[in-house]
Amino acid sequence: MLIVNLIKQEWKKSYRAQGYYKNLAVSIMLVFFVLYMAIVFLFMGFSLNAILEKADSTLNPMELFNGAMLYLILSGLTIRFLMQPLNTFNLPPYQLLPIKRYTLINFLILKPLANPVNYFLLLVVVPFAVKSVVGYYSVLVAVRFILSFIFIIWFNSLTASYLKRKFGNGLFQFILIILIIPGFAALEYFKLFSLFNVSKSLYDFILLKSFGLIIPFVGVIAAFMFNKWFFSQNYYPEKFNSKIRGDKTIAADLSFLTRFGITGELISLEIKLILRHKRTKSILYMSALFLFYGLLFYTNKLYANNNGMLFFAALFVTGFLMLMLGQWIIGWDGSHFDSLMTRNIPVRTYLSANYYLLLGFNIICFVVTTPYFFFGMKIVCLHLAAFLFNIGVNVYFLIFMATFKNTRIDLTKSSAMNYQGTSYKSMLIILPVMFFPILVVYILSAIFSLDVALWTMSLLGLTGIILHNPIMTLCVNQFNRRKYKLAEGFRQGE
Numbered sequence: 001m002l003i004v005n006l007i008k009q010e011w012k013k014s015y016r017a018q019g020y021y022k023n024l025a026v027s028i029m030l031v032f033f034v035l036y037m038a039i040v041f042l043f044m045g046f047s048l049n050a051i052l053e054k055a056d057s058t059l060n061p062m063e064l065f066n067g068a069m070l071y072l073i074l075s076g077l078t079i080r081f082l083m084q085p086l087n088t089f090n091l092p093p094y095q096l097l098p099i100k101r102y103t104l105i106n107f108l109i110l111k112p113l114a115n116p117v118n119y120f121l122l123l124v125v126v127p128f129a130v131k132s133v134v135g136y137y138s139v140l141v142a143v144r145f146i147l148s149f150i151f152i153i154w155f156n157s158l159t160a161s162y163l164k165r166k167f168g169n170g171l172f173q174f175i176l177i178i179l180i181i182p183g184f185a186a187l188e189y190f191k192l193f194s195l196f197n198v199s200k201s202l203y204d205f206i207l208l209k210s211f212g213l214i215i216p217f218v219g220v221i222a223a224f225m226f227n228k229w230f231f232s233q234n235y236y237p238e239k240f241n242s243k244i245r246g247d248k249t250i251a252a253d254l255s256f257l258t259r260f261g262i263t264g265e266l267i268s269l270e271i272k273l274i275l276r277h278k279r280t281k282s283i284l285y286m287s288a289l290f291l292f293y294g295l296l297f298y299t300n301k302l303y304a305n306n307n308g309m310l311f312f313a314a315l316f317v318t319g320f321l322m323l324m325l326g327q328w329i330i331g332w333d334g335s336h337f338d339s340l341m342t343r344n345i346p347v348r349t350y351l352s353a354n355y356y357l358l359l360g361f362n363i364i365c366f367v368v369t370t371p372y373f374f375f376g377m378k379i380v381c382l383h384l385a386a387f388l389f390n391i392g393v394n395v396y397f398l399i400f401m402a403t404f405k406n407t408r409i410d411l412t413k414s415s416a417m418n419y420q421g422t423s424y425k426s427m428l429i430i431l432p433v434m435f436f437p438i439l440v441v442y443i444l445s446a447i448f449s450l451d452v453a454l455w456t457m458s459l460l461g462l463t464g465i466i467l468h469n470p471i472m473t474l475c476v477n478q479f480n481r482r483k484y485k486l487a488e489g490f491r492q493g494e
Contacts, residue, residue: 006107038123045127062136063200065128066207070199073152074181080160081177084112105231109224112157125149133207141207148206151216158223165230262345266353267360273332274325280332283324290320291369298375307450308442311457314379314386315437317369321361322390323433326398329354331409334490341487348476351399355472358395362387378450385454385461386437392461394433396471403475403482406489 052061059067112118125146133142187193206212274280297303297313316323333340340350366387373380437457444453464471 006104037120041120041123042127045124046131048124048128049132060136061132065132066203067196067200069152069203070195071181071184073156074184076152076156077160078177078181080156081163084157084160084164086161086164105228108231109158109161109227112161113154118153118157119150121153122146122149137207144207144213147213148203148216151213151220155216155219155223158220158227162223162226162230165227262349263353263356266345266350267357270353270357280325284321287321287324287365291317291365293317293320294369294372294379298372298379306442307445307453308438310378310382311386311441311453312434312438314382315390315434317372318366318383318386319362319390319394321365322358322395322398325361326358326395327402328405328409329358329399330402330486331405331407331490334407334409334486337487337490341483347479347483348472351472351475351479354399355395358398359391362390362395381451381454385457388461388465389437389457390461392464396464396475397433400475400478403478403486406482406486 048065049061052064056064129142129145133145184193184195188196202215206215274284294313294317297310303309303313330337366383369383372383441450441453441457444456
C-alpha cells in the first residue's frame with residue numbers, strides 16, 4: 001500500500017504544479033489526439049489479419065506476426081531508448097521517514113509501468129488476438145498471446161531505463177542502437193542469418209507450449225533485477241538524481257568561435273547548451289532519423305506528381321533542425337534570461353548569434369541530404385529552392401515569432417511526452433512556416449509549372465538574404481517591445 005501512496009503523491013504533485021492549469025488547453029487537445037489514435041489503433045487491430053494475408057502467400061498471418069516479433073521488440077526497445085524519459089525522485093525527504101530503501105527503489109523502477117501510454121499497442125494486439133489467434137489456434141493461445149505482449153512491454157520499458165542509466169544517451173550510443181535493426185535486416189537480406197526464423201520458432205514455442213510464457217516472464221524479472229542492482233550502487237543523494245536521469249557532462253571545444261567576437265561566444269554557449277541538455281539533445285539525435293523522411297515521398301509513386309508535397313518533404317529534410325529548435329530559440333534561455341539582459345550584449349548581437357546558429361543548422365541538413373540528389377535533377381532543384389527559402393524567409397520568421405513565446409523551457413527534461421512550452425502559439429509558428437510554401441508551390445505549379453514555383457520560392461529566399469539588415473532591424477525592434485513580457489513569463493516558470 002505504501003507504493004500506492006507514493007503514486008498518489010506523484011499524481012498530486014503533477015496537478016498541483018504551477019503550470020498545470022496554464023497548459024490545460026494543450027492537455028484537452030492531447031486528450032482528443034489520444035482518442036483519435038485509439039480509434040486508429042483499434043481499426044488497425046481489426047484490419048491486421050487482412051493486411052498480413054496479402055503480404056505473403058506462403059505464410060499465414062500468425063506465422064508472419066511471430067516471425068516479426070523480435071524485430072518488433074528491438075524496434076520498441078530502440079524507440080524507448082531514444083524517447084522514454086527517465087523518472088527522477090526527490091530522495092532526501094523520504095530518507096528521513098521510516099520507509100525501507102527497497103520500497104523507494106521498487107517504486108522508482110515500477111512507476112513507468114503504470115503509464116497508460118505503454119499499453120496503447122494492446123488496442124492493436126487484443127483485436128488481432130480475438131480475430132486471428134483464436135481462429136488459427138484457440139482461446140487459450142490468444143490469452144497467452146496477449147499476456148506475452150504485456151510482458152514484452154514491461155521488458156522493453158525496464159531494459160530501456162537500465163541501458164539509458166548505465167550507458168547514457170550520447171551520440172555513440174545513439175548511432176549504435178539505430179544500426180541494430182538495419183544490421184539484422186541486412187543479414188536477413190543477404191541470407192547470412194535469419195532473425196525472422198529465430199523469432200518464428202521462439203514465439204511459436206512461447207504461444208503453443210503451456211510453460212512458454214516463462215521465457216518473457218524471466219526476461220522481465222532479469223530486467224527488473226538489473227535495475228535493482230544499478231540502484232544498489234547509486235542510491236545515495238550525491239549520486240542519485242544525476243544517475244537516474246542518465247546525466248553526462250558533454251564538453252565541446254568550440255574555442256575557434258571566439259575569434260568572431262561576442263557573436264561567436266554566444267553561438268558557442270548556445271551549442272554547449274544544446275549538447276548538455278536532454279530536450280535539445282533528444283531533438284538533435286532524432287533529427288538523424290527524420291533525414292530519411294524524404295524516402296517516404298521521393299520513392300512513392302503517389303507523390304510523383306504532387307509538387308506541393310514534394311516541396312514539403314524538401315523543406316522538412318533540409319530544415320528539420322532549424323524548424324524544431326527554432327521554435328524555442330529564445331525560450332531555452334529562459335532560466336538565465338534576466339542575467340543575459342543585464343550583460344553588455346546588444347540585442348542585435350544576441351539575435352544575430354541565434355540567426356547564424358539556425359543558418360548553420362540549415363547548411364548541415366542540406367549537406368547531409370545531398371545523397372537525395374541521386375533521385376534526379378527534380379529533387380536537386382526542390383532541395384536548392386527549399387534551402388534558399390529556409391535561410392531567406394523561415395529563419396527570420398522563427399526568430400520574430402519566438403518573441404511571442406514567454407514560457408520558460410526546462411531543458412533537463414526529455415522531449416518525449418514533454419509538452420512544456422507547447423501551446424497554440426507553436427501551431428501559429430509551424431503552420432505558416434510549413435504550409436504556406438506548400439500552398440504557393442501547389443498553386444503556381446498547377447497554373448504555370450514546377451519551374452515557376454521553385455523560382456518564386458528561391459527568389460523569396462534570395463530577397464530575404466539581400467534584405468538581411470532591415471529584416472534583422474525589424475526583429476530587434478520586436479524583441480525590444482517584448483523583452484519585458486518575456487522576462488516576466490520566464491520568471492514565472494512552469
